[in-house]
Amino acid sequence: MRVLCVAEKPSISKAVAGHLSGGSFATHNTRNKYIKNYSFDFDFGQQWGSSSVTMTCVTGHLTNVEFTNEYKNWSHPPPESLFTAPIVKNDKKDIAKNIADQAKYARLLVIWTDCDREGEHIGQEIVDAAKVGNAAIQVKRARFSNVERAHVLTAARRLIELDEKQVNAVSARIELDLRIGYAFTRFITNNLKHLGGPLAELVLSYGSCQFPTLGFVVDRYFRVKNFVPEPFWGISLTHNKDGKQVRFSWARNRLFDRMTAVLLYERCLDAKKAKVTKVQEKPTRKFKPLPLTTVELQKAATRLLRMSGQQAMTIAEGLYNKGFISYPRTETDRFDKGMNLRALVQKQTTDQRWGPFAQGLVNGGFQQPREGRHDDKAHPPIHPIAHVAPSVLSHDEGRLYEYVTRRFLACCSEDAKGMATDIELQLGDEYFSTRGVIVLERNYLDVYVYENWNNSTELPKFTVGEQFEPTEAMMTEGKTSPPNYLTEADLIALMDANGIGTDATMAEHIQKIQDREYVATITRGNDTAGGAGGGDDEEEANGAPAARGGGRGRGRGGRGRGGGASARGGRASGLKVFVPTQLGVALILGFDRMSFEMSLGKPFLRKEMELQMKAICEGSTTRRAVLEQSIAQYKQVFLQSQEQVGVLKQACREFVFGQRPGA
Amino acid sequence: MDLIPQLQRAILAQFLPPPSQTFLTTLTTARSPPPPIPSLLATAKARLLASDLTNTSSAIIDPSAPVFPANIDAATVKETNLAQNTHVQVIDIENLSLSRWEQVEELEAIERGERTRGRQVIRVVAPEDGDNEADASSTAQQTQASRPAAAAITTGGANAVHRLVLQDRQGKRVFAVELRRINGIGIGKTHIGEKILLKAGAVVARGTVLLTPETCTLLGGKIDAWHETWMEGRLARLKESVGADRPR
Numbered sequence: 001m002r003v004l005c006v007a008e009k010p011s012i013s014k015a016v017a018g019h020l021s022g023g024s025f026a027t028h029n030t031r032n033k034y035i036k037n038y039s040f041d042f043d044f045g046q047q048w049g050s051s052s053v054t055m056t057c058v059t060g061h062l063t064n065v066e067f068t069n070e071y072k073n074w075s076h077p078p079p080e081s082l083f084t085a086p087i088v089k090n091d092k093k094d095i096a097k098n099i100a101d102q103a104k105y106a107r108l109l110v111i112w113t114d115c116d117r118e119g120e121h122i123g124q125e126i127v128d129a130a131k132v133g134n135a136a137i138q139v140k141r142a143r144f145s146n147v148e149r150a151h152v153l154t155a156a157r158r159l160i161e162l163d164e165k166q167v168n169a170v171s172a173r174i175e176l177d178l179r180i181g182y183a184f185t186r187f188i189t190n191n192l193k194h195l196g197g198p199l200a201e202l203v204l205s206y207g208s209c210q211f212p213t214l215g216f217v218v219d220r221y222f223r224v225k226n227f228v229p230e231p232f233w234g235i236s237l238t239h240n241k242d243g244k245q246v247r248f249s250w251a252r253n254r255l256f257d258r259m260t261a262v263l264l265y266e267r268c269l270d271a272k273k274a275k276v277t278k279v280q281e282k283p284t285r286k287f288k289p290l291p292l293t294t295v296e297l298q299k300a301a302t303r304l305l306r307m308s309g310q311q312a313m314t315i316a317e318g319l320y321n322k323g324f325i326s327y328p329r330t331e332t333d334r335f336d337k338g339m340n341l342r343a344l345v346q347k348q349t350t351d352q353r354w355g356p357f358a359q360g361l362v363n364g365g366f367q368q369p370r371e372g373r374h375d376d377k378a379h380p381p382i383h384p385i386a387h388v389a390p391s392v393l394s395h396d397e398g399r400l401y402e403y404v405t406r407r408f409l410a411c412c413s414e415d416a417k418g419m420a421t422d423i424e425l426q427l428g429d430e431y432f433s434t435r436g437v438i439v440l441e442r443n444y445l446d447v448y449v450y451e452n453w454n455n456s457t458e459l460p461k462f463t464v465g466e467q468f469e470p471t472e473a474m475m476t477e478g479k480t481s482p483p484n485y486l487t488e489a490d491l492i493a494l495m496d497a498n499g500i501g502t503d504a505t506m507a508e509h510i511q512k513i514q515d516r517e518y519v520a521t522i523t524r525g526n527d528t529a530g531g532a533g534g535g536d537d538e539e540e541a542n543g544a545p546a547a548r549g550g551g552r553g554r555g556r557g558g559r560g561r562g563g564g565a566s567a568r569g570g571r572a573s574g575l576k577v578f579v580p581t582q583l584g585v586a587l588i589l590g591f592d593r594m595s596f597e598m599s600l601g602k603p604f605l606r607k608e609m610e611l612q613m614k615a616i617c618e619g620s621t622t623r624r625a626v627l628e629q630s631i632a633q634y635k636q637v638f639l640q641s642q643e644q645v646g647v648l649k650q651a652c653r654e655f656v657f658g659q660r661p662g663a
Numbered sequence: 664m665d666l667i668p669q670l671q672r673a674i675l676a677q678f679l680p681p682p683s684q685t686f687l688t689t690l691t692t693a694r695s696p697p698p699p700i701p702s703l704l705a706t707a708k709a710r711l712l713a714s715d716l717t718n719t720s721s722a723i724i725d726p727s728a729p730v731f732p733a734n735i736d737a738a739t740v741k742e743t744n745l746a747q748n749t750h751v752q753v754i755d756i757e758n759l760s761l762s763r764w765e766q767v768e769e770l771e772a773i774e775r776g777e778r779t780r781g782r783q784v785i786r787v788v789a790p791e792d793g794d795n796e797a798d799a800s801s802t803a804q805q806t807q808a809s810r811p812a813a814a815a816i817t818t819g820g821a822n823a824v825h826r827l828v829l830q831d832r833q834g835k836r837v838f839a840v841e842l843r844r845i846n847g848i849g850i851g852k853t854h855i856g857e858k859i860l861l862k863a864g865a866v867v868a869r870g871t872v873l874l875t876p877e878t879c880t881l882l883g884g885k886i887d888a889w890h891e892t893w894m895e896g897r898l899a900r901l902k903e904s905v906g907a908d909r910p911r
Binding site: 223227228230232251252253254255256257259260263266267429480493494496497498602603604 | 741757759760761762763764767768777781782783784822824826840842843868869871873905906
């Protein structure tokens with residue numbers, strides 16, 4: 001019997017063919033130069049038995065949807081007609097033909113696309129293409145989350161069905177993105193083009209994820225710009241004992257009223273003697289990290305490795321395609337109990353850097369990882385599949401692989417342990433406290449070099465009831481400082497919390513708003529900037545939008561330099577942060593000021609759509625119902641935007657052309 | 664007729680502001696036969712707590728009830744104690760543990776119909792919109808918990824320090840600060856016009872009453888008109904006090 005296997009991309013096709021065939025397969029070229037057909041024999045077991053297999057692949061989505069030719073013009077028919085305009089599907093002809101041809105001789109089609117929503121949809125596209133050649137072909141799906149040999153062989157012998165619900169969710173998403181994206185992009189571009197200047201030639205794209213993402217950047221920008229610093233006061237107590245100096249902090253922390261602080265301070269001074277009210281020594285621990293999800297991987301990569309989220313995902317995908325790490329798109333932060341994690345740890349014992357640590361785990365140090373609360377039921381947390389010597393990886397691949405592996409080993413290790421001493425004392429009516437920590441066992445910290453935990457200064461002995469006159473009681477004064485501009489890690493966290501994009505697409509949206517010049521990156525200066533006060537803020541605030549061209553250039557240059565110096569030197573400074581361009585500000589404020597229920601710059605509409613996708617997957621709603629509801633909702637917003645387009649134009653005049661309102 | 668002393672005793676037993684004889688007489692003679700003591704007491708309590716203590720024309724409060732000593736607000740006096748139980752009403756409340764700007768940002772977000780929970784931005788739906796829209800189901804549950812009015816309540820945390828402006832029967836105003844946390848005090852929780860009993864012995868330092876649960880009994884109540892005006896003006900006052908109302 002003949003079986004046709006189709007993977008999502010060439011690297012997976014080749015890897016799976018290699019494993020199933022035991023390494024000996026014949027390679028045939030196709031009309032597409034990236035796609036090869038591999039043929040070999042394999043025993044699928046079950047009812048299929050020994051089969052003659054052709055393994056091929058697609059290159060991501062096989063089809064794309066678009067409007068018919070009558071709708072190609074940007075102004076006629078008007079953009080709002082796109083909400084209901086007919087849609088046609090096109091496929092990548094040569095690839096689809098290859099599948100149809102191969103399907104003719106096969107009785108069974110096995111889908112080997114990535115096991116996520118998009119992969120499920122691509123699977124259906126493959127099925128559609130195959131049925132053109134052979135309407136009677138049977139369809140199965142292989143469930144796998146990495147391309148390690150044993151895992152692939154198991155997947156091949158435990159075939160499952162394609163999940164129609166996920167297919168429907170994705171096809172709803174694709175249709176909505178097309179209609180909403182095109183309608184609003186044309187609407188915005190057409191209307192703002194007339195303002196001339198830099199807007200005359202630009203395509204001002206709208207995306208239901210892009211805009212809320214931009215909205216976060218604009219929102220933070222204004223929080224920084226509008227910030228008003230305020231003074232605050234506190235009381236700090238120091239005491240010297242046994243040759244050690246201890247600093248106690250005030251239970252009230254700080255007060256934003258000088259008179260009250262002075263009043264309480266005076267009473268402290270009058271009280272003279274402090275009395276120890278509590279001395280408590282208890283074990284404490286620093287928790288090892290949770291198993292790694294995509295969102296956490298991106299955050300760590302931008303924060304610790306100075307990569308962009310998109311770079312990190314591209315690299316991670318490369319590592320996955322080569323079989324070094326598990327599938328990097330996952331929401332799961334708990335390992336299945338049945339997984340043999342010790343075997344995975346064992347594979348790392350040969351490494352020069354963390355081999356001894358891994359060996360220690362194998363020799364009895366192994367602990368089951370902590371369990372997070374997320375499980376996408378498709379993929380395990382990201383973990384290393386095989387050990388790779390750094391010499392076969394590029395510099396950045398090596399760093400990302402190192403992070404994934406160290407994180408995994410940390411998960412399989414033990415929390416760091418220490419002893420904490422809490423001392424509380426009363427001076428008059430006021431309470432003060434201090435805490436001392438002694439680290440006893442570093443455990444996971446030995447391998448997880450990205451975190452640290454240090455002993456605090458050693459505390460002298462105190463006993464409850466002990467009274468003493470503090471060496472010094474000081475009134476302190478400080479000033480609030482503005483929040484920082486968003487880093488990529490901040491932005492990813494915001495998108496994650498607000499349901500904007502999936503873990504797999506967030507990085508793309510962030511890249512998109514940079515490509516569209518809605519936001520630019522600047523390099524956050526040294527920490528001194530924070531304390532420098534109003535003058536500095538003002539300067540930065542005014543500088544950012546003005547530097548639309550320049551700011552981007554600088555951002556790029558910075559990245560280049562960072563790569564060269566491998567970002568080791570300037571870890572503390574040189575962090576990339578996002579600021580909106582004048583155009584970005586104008587678009588978001590334009591929509592915000594239209595004052596209808598839900599601005600396009602806010603996350604609410606998109607979040608609802610994302611929840612609907614989930615609901616389709618869970619079977620609690622249907623594709624048709626979601627399409628009807630979402631299209632109606634966005635169309636309503638569209639019509640309102642049309643009515644109030646003057647508000648958007650005014651915002652552009654104000655921010656892009658620098659005209660004052662009313663001018 | 665011993666109804667009046669009976670009612671008076673019941674009122675005083677609850678630490679309520681002492682009523683005037685006129686008020687007691689009016690209450691007990693308004694209907695004949697007079698309602699039973701419990702319902703008279705309830706009426707009296709509601710009236711007393713909703714009244715303006717300084718309003719002499721309504722004559723609800725006993726004109727001989729204790730007031731602040733004249734020099735209570737003297738910053739030169741390091742420490743003194745209140746000699747008598749004194750009833751006061753709340754004129755203003757501030758949370759000294761939060762920066763004013765932080766409070767401005769929160770109020771502005773609420774005005775925009777948003778509320779943040781950690782990093783999550785939550786849309787706050789006005790209750791009347793939420794009910795008649797079929798597709799509002801996902802947000803409707805949050806409506807109950809966080810409608811704008813309720814959203815303005817900040818419980819203040821265990822170490823929050825509030826400063827009140829208190830006013831006695833004669834209109835004398837004085838600052839009062841939480842020396843110990845009193846759970847009933849909070850922005851949005853404490854109403855303007857709420858009545859408080861400051862007990863004899865309460866410490867006054869540098870012209871500020873120091874509040875502790877032992878010396879301060881919250882009686883509740885509110886003067887609606889004052890409270891509303893206060894709520895409406897809060898954002899503007901906060902902005903003014905940080906200087907954000909002026910163009911920079």
